[in-house]
Amino acid sequence: MGTLFRLFPQTQTGENSLPAEIIEISSPAGSIGPGPSDDRMYVIFPVDKAQEYGLHEDENGYPYVYLPPWDGPVYAPAMPDDNGHFLHYDNPDDPAFHAAHTYASIRFTLDIWERYFGQPIEWYFHKFYQQAEVVILPKFENAQIGRGFIEIGTDVNKQDGSLSPFTLNFDVIAHEVGHGVLLTLVGEPEQGRETAEFLGFQESSGDVVSMISALHFDSVVDQVLESTSGNLYRANHLSRFAETSSIDQIRMANNNSRLSDFTAGWKDSHLLAQPLTGAIYDILVDVFHEELVRVGAISSTLEELSDSLEGSPEYEQYLQADFEAAYAAAPELFRESLLYARDAVATLLIDTWARLSPNDLHYTDFHHAMLKAEKALFDGQYRNIINVNFIWRDIGSATVGPRLPKDKDEKHSAAGHSHKSEYDHAEHDHAKQDHEASEAEQTSGLVANAAGRRGRVRPSFAERYWQARAG
Numbered sequence: 001m002g003t004l005f006r007l008f009p010q011t012q013t014g015e016n017s018l019p020a021e022i023i024e025i026s027s028p029a030g031s032i033g034p035g036p037s038d039d040r041m042y043v044i045f046p047v048d049k050a051q052e053y054g055l056h057e058d059e060n061g062y063p064y065v066y067l068p069p070w071d072g073p074v075y076a077p078a079m080p081d082d083n084g085h086f087l088h089y090d091n092p093d094d095p096a097f098h099a100a101h102t103y104a105s106i107r108f109t110l111d112i113w114e115r116y117f118g119q120p121i122e123w124y125f126h127k128f129y130q131q132a133e134v135v136i137l138p139k140f141e142n143a144q145i146g147r148g149f150i151e152i153g154t155d156v157n158k159q160d161g162s163l164s165p166f167t168l169n170f171d172v173i174a175h176e177v178g179h180g181v182l183l184t185l186v187g188e189p190e191q192g193r194e195t196a197e198f199l200g201f202q203e204s205s206g207d208v209v210s211m212i213s214a215l216h217f218d219s220v221v222d223q224v225l226e227s228t229s230g231n232l233y234r235a236n237h238l239s240r241f242a243e244t245s246s247i248d249q250i251r252m253a254n255n256n257s258r259l260s261d262f263t264a265g266w267k268d269s270h271l272l273a274q275p276l277t278g279a280i281y282d283i284l285v286d287v288f289h290e291e292l293v294r295v296g297a298i299s300s301t302l303e304e305l306s307d308s309l310e311g312s313p314e315y316e317q318y319l320q321a322d323f324e325a326a327y328a329a330a331p332e333l334f335r336e337s338l339l340y341a342r343d344a345v346a347t348l349l350i351d352t353w354a355r356l357s358p359n360d361l362h363y364t365d366f367h368h369a370m371l372k373a374e375k376a377l378f379d380g381q382y383r384n385i386i387n388v389n390f391i392w393r394d395i396g397s398a399t400v401g402p403r404l405p406k407d408k409d410e411k412h413s414a415a416g417h418s419h420k421s422e423y424d425h426a427e428h429d430h431a432k433q434d435h436e437a438s439e440a441e442q443t444s445g446l447v448a449n450a451a452g453r454r455g456r457v458r459p460s461f462a463e464r465y466w467q468a469r470a471g
Contacts, residue, residue, distance in 0.1 A: 003029050004085040005104035009217040011169040012092060018219045022087065025107045030084030034077040036103040040110070040123070041132040041150070043099045045075040052140045053149050068133040068148040078103075095136070098167035102134060102152055105173040109213045113181055116346045124183035136167055145176045152176075171210045178209025185353045193359040196266055196400050201361060203273035208280050208349065211253055215342045221335060229327035230292070230334045231320055232285045233310065253281035259363060260394040265401035272400070275393040276363055280345070282310070282389040287382060288341035297333035298326045348373055348382075363395045 006020040027038055035043040053066050078096040081088050086104070089097040114121050123132055129148035140153030143166045152173065155164040166172045182205045189198055214220045228234040233254055257274035266272045289306060292298045302322050309315045327334050351373035356365060367390045374382050390396060 001029050003027050003032050003080075004087050005100055005108075006087060006090050006097075007101060007104050007108060007170065007217075008168055009170055009214060009220045011164055011171070018217075018223060020090070021217055021219055023104065023108055023217075025104060026111045027107065028084075030080070032080055032084065032086075032103075034079050036078055036080070036086065036100060037131075038107075039131065041103070041106060041134050043077070043103045043134040043136070044070060045077075045095055045099060045136040046070050047073040047075060049135070049137055052137055052142070052144065052151050052153075053135070053146055054144065067146075068129065070133065070135065092168060098136060098165060102136065102167045102173060105170045106132075106134065106150065106177055108216075109174045109177040109209065110181075112213050112216055113177075113209065113346075113350075116343075116350050117185075121181055121184050124180055124188075138165065143172050143176055145179050150176055150180075171214065174210040174213045175206040178206035181209060182206070182353065185350075186356050187358045189358040189361070195361055196269070196272060196403060197363050198358060198361040199269035200272035200276060201363070201366065203270045204276040204280070205349075205353075207253060207273065207277050211281070212342060212346045212349075215338070221338060225327065225331065225334055225338065229320070229324040230288075230298075230338075231306075231323040232288065233315055234320070253277050255281075258392075258394040258398070259400065260398035262400045263398055265404040267404045267406045275395060276366065279389045279393045279395065280349070282392075283382070283385055284341055284345045286385040286389070287344050288338055290382075290385070291337040291340050292326075292334065295333050295337060297330045297337060298323075302326070344378075344382075348377060351377060363390075367395055 002024040004022055004024055007023045008018065008020045010018045032038050033042075037043065049070060049072065051066065053068065055063055056066055057063055075095060078086060078089060078099040080086055086100045089100045091097055110121065123129065125132075125147040132145075133149045135149060135151040137151050138154045140151060141156055142151075142153050144151050150173075152166045154166060155169075156162075157164070179202060182202060189195075215224075224232070252274075255274050255278045257271075257278055259275045261275070262272055286307070289298070289303045293300050293303050302319070306315075306319060309318060348370065352366065352370040355369040355372055367386070370386055371383060374380070374386060
């Protein structure tokens, strides 16, 4: 038997937060040590760790890289019970629960993608560190993965000062693991061969890893289907990433972004990721719909109408009632079809990633690799779906322009089929790689983080909050 933990599928600051689920990870009961810790990672909550790992400057302005291990004192670790499980940690105000939750989020995500891959996925930094040091760092208003570490901080709402610890945000942690998975399977570009689209690909892949992983929670599958009746172009948990409150959600997989939006240039790799993420989400939805037709849950007429109205304002107006009637008649078929689409797309992604080179990467390379993967796995069954969605996103016909300087405190808009939100990207984007660092560091794979802040450490509401929690 594996080891049991309680895991929140969704951040607990959301209006419709889901309760914690009991999940089983692959590590046998009794094999996980204090921290929690195992042969892949160990979780610590350092006392007075002054700054996050990564690139910093000394007092003379010279850059240096700060890497594990932490050799200072740590707060008491989470401990297994007499049976080797961690179910006795169930209080969100207990720092040990945060440690257990962080560990379980990482291990659960790795388990999912290792099953799809068919073998263990080593850390991309395994030649330097066999274990990842997983650091709970509440003063760090970010989350990041880098050489030998994963650091998890806290989101501070700049409007009302409310706090959302990333240690309880499965989406943010799974996104970090996604970066690690991609750096292992695809690799890092050689010096001078890193493209803008490689950076967008990394961000997109982190979001997709998180999205697919979330569909392994029963409560997420239930919530998605019950709130949409299978019309996944309605706003739903599955298509939202890095949500920290009911209104503060960062990126939408369900979006209308095209690569041609960036022909004049780009400012942020997280936004540049949106056309690729949107294409993959649309492929997931289309595979789901085709499976619904195959099992007789919806008519081919409804599926064709859905395709023709996709992206239009009339989509929900004309189709929602039909989806609701079909779902009410056969909810289990909808559930089975969604799980089939989840696994089909995840398997397709694993095979696609295995065919990619990180050097000089463009989204057209991803498109072509996915077609080859689809041929090997499905013998052309979804070829048209893939082509239609990449072509609609102008992938293959548009060229990304140069990188442009960001305006100070610039805000961006993330638009979906039925949702639009404004957000402050500098303060709230929890996707990973900080591409404000030097080119040498970008290509070294030392650090990939969420909000893009390096060498900036200051007292915060979050620090005082966590100190109080730690007693």
